[in-house]
Amino acid sequence: MASESSSISPPSSESVVYYKEKLKSSLPRYLLQDTNIKKSKTYKPAIYKSTRRNRQKYTQRIEEDLESQLIVYHKIYEAQDLQQFPVELVQPRENATIFSLARNEDLYGMLKTIRNFEDRFNHNYHYDWIFANNEPFTENFKALVSNMCSGTVKFIVIPKPMWDYPDFIDQTKAAESRERMGRKGVKYGELESYRHMCRFFSGLFFQMDEFKKYKYVWRVEPDVQFHCNMNYDPFKIMRENDKVYGFTMAPLEIHTTVMTLWDSTLEYMRTFPERIAANNNFAFLTDDRGKSFNMCHFWSNFEIADMDFYRSDEYMHFFNFLDKKGGIYYERWGDAPIHSIGVSILLPYSKLQYFGNTGYYHAPNLQCDGSDRMFLDNQCICDPKRDFTWSDGSCIPKFFEIHGSTLQRPEYVPENVKYLPIHNKNLRRLAMKFRGVGAWQEEFDFPYEPDKEDAKDVSEIN
Numbered sequence: 001m002a003s004e005s006s007s008i009s010p011p012s013s014e015s016v017v018y019y020k021e022k023l024k025s026s027l028p029r030y031l032l033q034d035t036n037i038k039k040s041k042t043y044k045p046a047i048y049k050s051t052r053r054n055r056q057k058y059t060q061r062i063e064e065d066l067e068s069q070l071i072v073y074h075k076i077y078e079a080q081d082l083q084q085f086p087v088e089l090v091q092p093r094e095n096a097t098i099f100s101l102a103r104n105e106d107l108y109g110m111l112k113t114i115r116n117f118e119d120r121f122n123h124n125y126h127y128d129w130i131f132a133n134n135e136p137f138t139e140n141f142k143a144l145v146s147n148m149c150s151g152t153v154k155f156i157v158i159p160k161p162m163w164d165y166p167d168f169i170d171q172t173k174a175a176e177s178r179e180r181m182g183r184k185g186v187k188y189g190e191l192e193s194y195r196h197m198c199r200f201f202s203g204l205f206f207q208m209d210e211f212k213k214y215k216y217v218w219r220v221e222p223d224v225q226f227h228c229n230m231n232y233d234p235f236k237i238m239r240e241n242d243k244v245y246g247f248t249m250a251p252l253e254i255h256t257t258v259m260t261l262w263d264s265t266l267e268y269m270r271t272f273p274e275r276i277a278a279n280n281n282f283a284f285l286t287d288d289r290g291k292s293f294n295m296c297h298f299w300s301n302f303e304i305a306d307m308d309f310y311r312s313d314e315y316m317h318f319f320n321f322l323d324k325k326g327g328i329y330y331e332r333w334g335d336a337p338i339h340s341i342g343v344s345i346l347l348p349y350s351k352l353q354y355f356g357n358t359g360y361y362h363a364p365n366l367q368c369d370g371s372d373r374m375f376l377d378n379q380c381i382c383d384p385k386r387d388f389t390w391s392d393g394s395c396i397p398k399f400f401e402i403h404g405s406t407l408q409r410p411e412y413v414p415e416n417v418k419y420l421p422i423h424n425k426n427l428r429r430l431a432m433k434f435r436g437v438g439a440w441q442e443e444f445d446f447p448y449e450p451d452k453e454d455a456k457d458v459s460e461i462n
């Protein structure tokens with residue numbers, strides 16, 4: 001396989017300056033529509049070209065929106081404003097949407113995030129933004145949020161079956177487990193809603209009608225921050241490089257929430273070896289050749305994904321298998337480990353994309369890596385000393401170590417930064433002893449990239 005670099009090079013500063021000057025002189029004006037779009041004669045999408053074909057298309061879109069009984073707010077850009085933009089600034093966009101799940105009480109955290117996300121990225125693209133809630137959003141939420149977004153905004157009430165127990169779950173058992181985990185102080189252990197949320201993200205959201213027309217989604221949570229500009233379109237990176245899953249950070253899962261997730265994963269791999277991808281990312285998930293889960297997972301509060309994969313038989317078969325095990329409710333399996341395991345065993349690792357230098361922050365972790373040049377070009381305001389990505393508790397170094405033969409880690413990362421198997425005291429001791437040499441990894445025959453034959457071996461390991 002050809003060598004590929006996973007770091008993103010921002011566009012030249014000349015072009016950034018050019019964009020900025022253009023933006024200053026031609027900021028788009030917009031109108032905030034009220035919900036009664038049927039009466040509106042001025043409806044136009046964010047990127048509007050006044051041709052007969054477009055008019056027909058968008059009239060049809062209004063009708064579809066009304067049919068689906070959604071409350072839809074649209075920002076209206078006047079065509080002449082857009083024409084002043086450099087073409088690259090607004091077009092072409094990728095077939096993608098931003099997505100936030102939020103409660104009404106998340107309003108101010110959401111506004112803070114939107115303001116920041118628009119300033120750092122989306123004012124260049126005006127990507128659509130979908131907001132979903134298990135309850136109706138208040139008028140106040142919709143008005144303030146719409147006012148902050150630069151693209152078309154949609155508010156969705158999640159259909160009840162997508163935020164409820166499936167038939168096969170024993171709700172008494174689930175309640176007992178919540179009570180027990182709550183008593184033990186497991187984070188979110190007592191929360192029913194948290195489990196519905198995890199299931200919704202794991203296997204459901206992309207099936208909602210509103211998502212069907214989009215290929216890519218970028219998940220953004222209330223209260224997260226971006227401390228660097230994104231002077232490029234990550235969706236474009238995904239498409240041009242045929243990537244399926246984009247991530248920033250990879251911390252360790254709380255092991256008490258996934259007590260049997262690994263057993264179920266191995267059972268899946270044993271039962272359906274033909275479904276396991278060659279050259280996959282399995283080795284990322286384990287430090288002992290598959291015996292145990294090392295708790296490494298991509299932190300899904302930042303996630304850029306190709307939803308065609310989520311909607312595929314490959315992923316849905318895997319999700320349904322795990323769903324039936326009941327661990328989402330009887331334990332507290334999160335969407336982050338479920339997505340991470342899914343993309344790691346069902347896809348070649350070359351489909352996974354690390355996004356560096358975003359300055360992304362979700363409490364308590366910060367991604368603040370990058371070269372000096374990137375810090376300048378992207379106007380980062382985070383402290384690199386607080387970077388979690390390449391620190392001891394992070395699994396990102398492991399991702400690059402195990403795929404080192406074909407995947408170059410970013411040049412700016414010092415050579416002495418190594419993955420430490422945090423979750424396992426014995427392995428950690430071994431790694432500390434041989435730190436910098438990588439001998440502990442040889443002990444376990446790394447890099448380990450199981451192909452279909454290897455997947456069968458997993459049964460022998462266990």
Ligand SMILES: Nc1nc2c(ncn2[C@@H]2O[C@H](COP(=O)(O)OP(=O)(O)O)[C@@H](O)[C@H]2O)c(=O)[nH]1
Pocket residue numbers: 100101102103104106132133134135193194197220221222301
């Ligand atoms: N609508 C709705 N959103 C929720 C609920 N619980 C969590 N969320 C959203 O789900 C995402 C993850 O929840 P969060 O509390 O941040 O969990 P954490 O990131 O794992 O600590 C955030 O976007 C929340 O706004 C809920 O009960 N209803």
Ligand SMILES: [Mg+2]
Pocket residue numbers: 221301362
């Ligand atoms: Mg969160």
